[in-house]
Amino acid sequence: MSELKRTPLFPVYKEFGAKTVDFGGWELPVHFSGIKQEHETTRTKAGLFDVSHMGEIAVKGPKSLEFLQKMTTNDVAKLTPNRAQYTMMCYSDGGTVDDFIVYMLGEDDYLLVVNAANTEKDYEWMVKNNDFPEAELTIENVSDQYVQLAVQGPEAEAILQSVTETNLSEIKFFRFVQDVYFSSINDPAIVSRTGYTGEDGFEIYFPAASGVALWHLILEAGKEKGIQPIGLGARDTLRFEANLALYGQELSPEITPIEAGLKFAVKVNKDASFFGKERLKEQAENGLQRKLAGIEMIDKGIPRHGYEIFHGEEKVGFVTSGTQSPTLNKNVGLALIRTDLAEDGTELEVQVRKRRLKAVVVPTPFYKRAK
């Protein structure tokens, strides 16, 4: 077993009581004060997340748009500088390589923010499918250059605004500003109104060396409003309630974005050909064999990733994610199930270890913030 990787924020975790775990080869905080409490804090006040393990891949050059159109499912031509887009990268059969956000920094200049565990795989898949010479396109893994912090929750904007002169209220959802400066820190940041919690908030990309200073600055600025450091455990329950996909669970090489309910990020009618287009178009237009649906347990028990789902004696799907929702206090899950059984109100059974427990199909998301 090789040594675990650490983000530049690792030295401060202990100070805040973190319990760390191995997360895809990274030593990251699973929780600080406790998952339920951190979840609640993010929903009602604000949370600060170190997500520096996320990968960043820079795609530049005159052929970058053409290349990204071929590699991704969304329509990159719709982007203008300082706008970001959620998208997927697929294999030819429509299975998912990764889901990520494309930031358009400028003409012919894009930054892809990808899942930590997929960074190498994504990079290699892109390099393998690049036919352009270096003068026309470069692909570079720049993950080590960035610290990424997320500030999420109803107080996120007020807290962050107190330490910068950039007018954050002007940054709309999935847009960003470059060269944002925070108080006494001399490095410029990219700040986007994005997140993975279902709350309003921002993600900040910052030079690795100044990450610790920014972490302390934000926590200090948000102290009175109740900001707290949040671990990966609550990040997972927050994204789950908001029905945001997690690669490796809702998405995988065996699951297409259409099956995962992400049709909005798959532009099957864009002019450019892209990996998986044929299969995804067919699924989008002719319907699906299976699709993602919400389930709520009727019997006592918690659905978990990988548990099988039955209708009578027939196996009809499996749970992709499940937990006890901290907001609803209900045992709920997301499950990939046969389309004809994915209607709200359908009763199914979940195999929980040795027992089959009753569940019912329910609408998602489990949580939607009040606007």
Place this chain on the structure above:
Amino acid sequence: MNVPKDLLYSKEHEWVKKEGSQVRIGITDFAQDELGDIVFVEMPEVGDELEVDEPFGSVESVKTVSELYAPISGKIVEVNEELEDSPEFVNESPYDKAWMVTVEPADEAELDQLLTSEQYEEITEQD
């Protein structure tokens, strides 16, 4: 870390308390701290037979499921029904309110195989 002197312990982080001819079983302070917020406890039923080192139930935190392994063999004579509605007792009071089952031991000699508080503390320090 709270490790009461008057209890016996298993390597799987259960505690065992002798009460006359019966024993009570629960999970340790160390275990609950490692697991985080407990949201569900799955218990056996009165009359079920425990077999040493075999799973007899589970505790679930927000994030994971952990099996409970029987520290000794025996017949279950009582189950803590309160944990069904108040799984948070496992975090708040692992040695008291969150006792899990009471067992009639099948073989008293198995108790001698369990760890003392000092031995258990050594294990948790290595973890």
